[in-house]
Amino acid sequence: xxxxxxxxxxxxxxxxxxxxxxxxxxxxxxxxxxxxxxxxxxxxxxxxxxxxxxxxxxxxxxxxxxxxxxxxxxxxxxxxxxxxxxxxxxxxxxxxxxxxxxxxxxxxxxxxxxxxxxxxxxxxxxxxxxxxxxxxxxxxxxxxxxxxxxxxxxxxxxxxxxxxxxxxxxxxxxxxxxxxxxxxxxxxxxxxxxxxxxxxxxxxxxxxxxxxxxxxxxxxxxxxxxxxxxxxxxxxxxxxxxxxxxxxxxxxxxxxxxxxxxxxxxxxxxxxxxxxxxxxxxxxxxxxxxxxxxxxxxxxxxxxxxx
Amino acid sequence: xxxxxxxxxxxxxxxxxxxxxxxxxxxxxxxxxxxxxxxxxxxxxxxxxxxxxxxxxxxxxxxxxxxxxxxxxxxxxxxxxxxxxxxxxxxxxxxxxxxxxxxxxxxxxxxxxxxxxxxxxxxxxxxxxxxxxxxxxxxxxxxxxxxxxxxxxxxxxxxxxxxxxxxxxxxxxxxxxxxxxxxxxxxxxxxxxxxxxxxxxxxxxxxxxxxxxxxxxxxxxxxxxxxxxxxxxxxxxxxxxxxxxxxxxxxxxxxxxxxxxxxxxxxxxxxxxxxxxxxxxxxxxxxxxxxxxxxxxxxxxxxxxxxxxxxxxxxxxxxxxxxxxxxxxxxxxxxxxxxxxxxxxxxxxxxxxxxxxxxxxxxxxxxxxxxxxxxxxxxxxxxxxxxxxxxxxxxxxxxxxxxxxxxxxxxxxxxxxxxxxxxxxxxxxxxxxxxxxxxxxxxxxxxxxxxxxxxxxxxxxxxxxxxxxxxxxxxxxxxxxx
Numbered sequence: 001x002x003x004x005x006x007x008x009x010x011x012x013x014x015x016x017x018x019x020x021x022x023x024x025x026x027x028x029x030x031x032x033x034x035x036x037x038x039x040x041x042x043x044x045x046x047x048x049x050x051x052x053x054x055x056x057x058x059x060x061x062x063x064x065x066x067x068x069x070x071x072x073x074x075x076x077x078x079x080x081x082x083x084x085x086x087x088x089x090x091x092x093x094x095x096x097x098x099x100x101x102x103x104x105x106x107x108x109x110x111x112x113x114x115x116x117x118x119x120x121x122x123x124x125x126x127x128x129x130x131x132x133x134x135x136x137x138x139x140x141x142x143x144x145x146x147x148x149x150x151x152x153x154x155x156x157x158x159x160x161x162x163x164x165x166x167x168x169x170x171x172x173x174x175x176x177x178x179x180x181x182x183x184x185x186x187x188x189x190x191x192x193x194x195x196x197x198x199x200x201x202x203x204x205x206x207x208x209x210x211x212x213x214x215x216x217x218x219x220x221x222x223x224x225x226x227x228x229x230x231x232x233x234x235x236x237x238x239x240x241x242x243x244x245x246x247x248x249x250x251x252x253x254x255x256x257x258x259x260x261x262x263x264x265x266x267x268x269x270x271x272x273x274x275x276x277x278x279x280x281x282x283x284x285x286x287x288x289x290x291x292x293x294x295x296x297x298x299x300x301x302x303x304x305x306x307x
Numbered sequence: 308x309x310x311x312x313x314x315x316x317x318x319x320x321x322x323x324x325x326x327x328x329x330x331x332x333x334x335x336x337x338x339x340x341x342x343x344x345x346x347x348x349x350x351x352x353x354x355x356x357x358x359x360x361x362x363x364x365x366x367x368x369x370x371x372x373x374x375x376x377x378x379x380x381x382x383x384x385x386x387x388x389x390x391x392x393x394x395x396x397x398x399x400x401x402x403x404x405x406x407x408x409x410x411x412x413x414x415x416x417x418x419x420x421x422x423x424x425x426x427x428x429x430x431x432x433x434x435x436x437x438x439x440x441x442x443x444x445x446x447x448x449x450x451x452x453x454x455x456x457x458x459x460x461x462x463x464x465x466x467x468x469x470x471x472x473x474x475x476x477x478x479x480x481x482x483x484x485x486x487x488x489x490x491x492x493x494x495x496x497x498x499x500x501x502x503x504x505x506x507x508x509x510x511x512x513x514x515x516x517x518x519x520x521x522x523x524x525x526x527x528x529x530x531x532x533x534x535x536x537x538x539x540x541x542x543x544x545x546x547x548x549x550x551x552x553x554x555x556x557x558x559x560x561x562x563x564x565x566x567x568x569x570x571x572x573x574x575x576x577x578x579x580x581x582x583x584x585x586x587x588x589x590x591x592x593x594x595x596x597x598x599x600x601x602x603x604x605x606x607x608x609x610x611x612x613x614x615x616x617x618x619x620x621x622x623x624x625x626x627x628x629x630x631x632x633x634x635x636x637x638x639x640x641x642x643x644x645x646x647x648x649x650x651x652x653x654x655x656x657x658x659x660x661x662x663x664x665x666x667x668x669x670x671x672x673x674x675x676x677x678x679x680x681x682x683x684x685x686x687x688x689x690x691x692x693x694x695x696x697x698x699x700x701x702x703x704x705x706x707x708x709x710x711x712x713x714x715x716x717x718x719x720x721x722x723x724x725x726x727x728x729x730x731x732x733x734x735x736x737x738x739x740x741x742x743x744x745x746x747x748x749x750x751x752x753x754x755x756x757x758x759x760x761x762x763x764x765x766x767x768x769x770x771x772x773x774x775x776x777x778x779x780x781x782x783x784x785x786x787x788x789x
Contacts (some may be wrong), residue, residue, distance in 0.1 A: 040783075042422050042439060043447035056782065138598030139610055161540050161601030161758065248541065254600065254758070255751050270415050272742050274782060275442030 041275025085182030117180035129246035163257035225300035377428035393747030427669035430678035460686035492662020498548035525594035537616035539604035544749025549620035559652035626716035639716035721763035747773035
C-alpha cells in the first residue's frame with residue numbers, strides 16, 4: 001500500500017512548490033538583496049551599499065507618516081468593516097421579526113439588501129475610487145451639493161483637499177467597498193448554523209443581542225478571523241494603494257496626509273528612480289504584514305467549536 | 308494506508324514530517340528556480356549597435372539605411388499623429404528601413420524593464436505622469452549625447468546647423484552638467500496666467516500689471532460672484548507657473564537661480580516673501596474659488612472654463628486639454644504674471660517658457676543615428692508646422708508658425724513670448740528635482756499656504772527646510788546653473 005507514496009507526494013508537491021518558490025519566495029529574497037544596493041531601477045548597474053538604505057529609512061519622515069497611516073488602516077479598517085458586516089449579516093439572516101412558519105428570518109427584503117451590499121464588490125476598485133473622487137469634488141460634487149440642498153451652505157468641506165479629512169474620506173471608501181463582501185460571506189456562515197440553536201435560544205427567551213454574542217459570533221469565529229486577516233492585508237496592500245493613488249492623486253494627499261506604504265514604494269520605484277530604496281520600504285511593509293498576521297492569529301485563537 | 312499523524316510508523320509519512328520535508332524541498336527549489344527566473348536586473352543584451360551608414364549630404368548623421376528603427380511615443384495631450392507623420396517621412400527617406408512605431412501612456416512601465424535589460428528602443432518621447440527620471444538616466448549613463456544631431460545641418464537649410472534653428476533655452480534644458488545635450492525637448496510651453504479675454508472684457512477690466520491692480524480686478528469679479536483665481540488644488544505645483552516668474556520679476560533672475568541651485572537660504576530672499584504674501588492675500592481676501600484645494604487640474608480647469616473663476620496658472624497645453632469644456636467664444640489668453648509695482652527688477656512681460664515633450668535617444672539603443680535622424684526630421688519646418696497646427700502648441704523649432712491659422716491661446720502665447728523678448732525665465736527645479744518641486748514645495752508648502760493652512764512665513768520656513776534636505780540628500784543627483 002505504501003508503495004510509490006513518496007513519488008506520489010513529490011509528484012503533487014513539486015509543481016506548486018516550484019511555482020510558489022519562483023513567484024513568491026524568490027522575489028522576496030531578491031527584494032531583500034536589492035535593498036542593500038543602490039539600484040536605480042533604470043539601468044542594470046548597481047553596487048552594494050550595506051545598510052545605507054535602512055539608515056535613510058530611519059530618518060525618513062514620509063516613511064514614518066506612511067507607516068502611521070498604514071497601521072491606522074490595518075487596525076481600524078477590519079474593526080469597522082467586520083463590525084458593520086456582522087451587524088448587517090445578522091439583521092439579514094437572524095434579526096428579523098418572527099413571521100409565520102419561520103422562527104428565524106432576516107428583515108423584510110433581505111435578499112434585495114444582500115444584492116445591494118454586494119454591489120460595490122462587482123465594481124473595479126479603480127472605478128469606485130474615480131466615482132468617489134467626483135463625489136468628493138468640493139465645488140460640484142455630490143456630497144457638497146447634497147449638503148447645500150439640505151440647507152447646510154456653510155458646511156462645504158474640501159474633503160480630499162483637507163489634510164484633516166482626506167484620510168477619513170479614503171477610509172470611508174475602503175469601508176464602502178469591502179463591507180458587502182463580508183455581509184455575503186457572514187450570511188453564508190450564518191446560514192450554516194443550525195436553526196435549532198436559535199430556536200432553543202428563543203424559547204429560553206434570549207434577546208437578539210444575546211443570541212448574537214452567545215450563538216452567532218462564537219460559531220462564526222473562524223470566518224471572522226480569516227476575514228480579519230484578509231481585510232487587514234487589503235488595507236496594507238493593493239486596495240489602499242489603488243484608492244490613495246487614484247483619489248488623492250499625486251503625492252498622497254495634501255501635505256502627505258494620506259500617503260501609505262505601498263504608495264510610497266511605488267513612488268520611489270517608479271517616479272524617483274530609486275528602486276533599491278523602494279525595496280527597502282517594501283521589506284518594511286513585509287514585516288508590518290507579517291506582524292499583523294501574527295497578531296491576528298495569536299489574538300484570534302479560540303477553541304474550535306464544532307457543530 | 309498509513310495514518311496521517313503516525314510518527315512510529317516507519318514507512319508512513321506523518322503530517323509533520325511532510326511539512327518538514329516539503330519545507331526542505333522548498334529551500335532547494337528556491338535557489339534552483341533563481342537560475343531559471345529572468346533576473347529583475349540582468350545586464351545581458353545591449354551594445355550590439357548597427358553599423359553606421361555612409362555619410363552624405365542627404366544623410367549627414369550617417370544613418371544605416373537598412374537598419375530597423377524603433378520609436379516609442381507618449382500618447383498624451385498631444386496625441387501621436389504628429390510623430391506618425393514624421394515617421395512616414397523617415398520611411399520615405401530610408402525605404403529599406405523597417406520602422407517599428409508604438410505609443411503608450413505608461414512610458415515607465417513599458418520601458419523601464421527594457422532599459423534594465425539593455426535593449427531600449429531608438430527614440431523615446433519620455434513624457435507624462437510616468438516619465439522616467441532624467442536625472443537618474445543621465446547619472447547612470449543611459450542616454451546618448453545628442454550633440455551630433457545639433458551640429459548636423461538642418462533639414463530645411465543645409466547651411467544652418469540644427470542648433471541654430473531652435474528656440475532659446477531648448478539646448479540648455481537638455482544639458483545637465485557640462486556640454487553634452489541629453490534631451491531634445493520638442494514642444495515649447497508658455498507658462499503664465501491664463502484667462503478668458505471675454506470674461507475680462509465683461510468686467511470692463513484690463514489685464515493687471517501690478518498687484519494692486521490684480522486685487523482690484525479680483526474685487527470687481529467678486530462683486531459679480533466670480534472668484535478671482537482657481538488652481539489645481541490637488542496639484543498645487545501648478546501655482547509656480549505664475550509665481551516663479553513673478554519672483555524673478557520682483558527680485559531678479561538670480562533669485563530663481565539660487566533656488567534651483569539649492570543654495571542655503573535661497574527661499575529667504577525678500578522677493579520670495581513679497582510674492583508669497585501677495586498670493587496669500589488672494590486667499591485672505593476670499594478671491595480664490597471656494598473648494599479649490601480639493602480640485603484636481605481637470606476639475607479646476609473646468610470650473611474656470613465655466614466662468615466660475617477668472618485666472619488660472621497653467622501651461623500652454625491647457626488650450627488642448629480644456630478644449631472640451633471651453634466655450635467657443637471663450638477667447639483664451641495668456642499673460643505674464645503681474646508684478647508688485649514699478650520697483651520690480653524685471654519689466655512686466657517676464658514669463659516662464661521652456662521645452663516640453665522630452666525626446667531621448669538611449670545610449671544602448673541599437674540605432675542611435677536613426678533615432679537622431681528622426682529628431683532631425685521632426686525639427687524641420689514641415690513637421691514643426693504640422694505639430695503646431697494639429698495640437699495647438701509651439702515646437703522647439705524657432706518659427707514654423709507662418710502661414711498657419713493660430714488658435715486664440717496660441718496666438719496670445721506667441722505674443723507673450725514676443726513681448727518677453729529676453730526676459731524668459733526657466734526655473735530648472737521642475738526638471739532637476741521632481742519630488743522636491745512637486746510634492747514637497749508644491750503640495751507640502753504652496754498648497755498648504757494657498758489653502759490658508761500656513762502663513763507665508765511658515766510656508767517659506769517649511770520649503771527652505773525641504774530644499775536644505777534635498778541639498779544634503781546624496782541619493783539624488785545635484786545640479787547647478789552653469
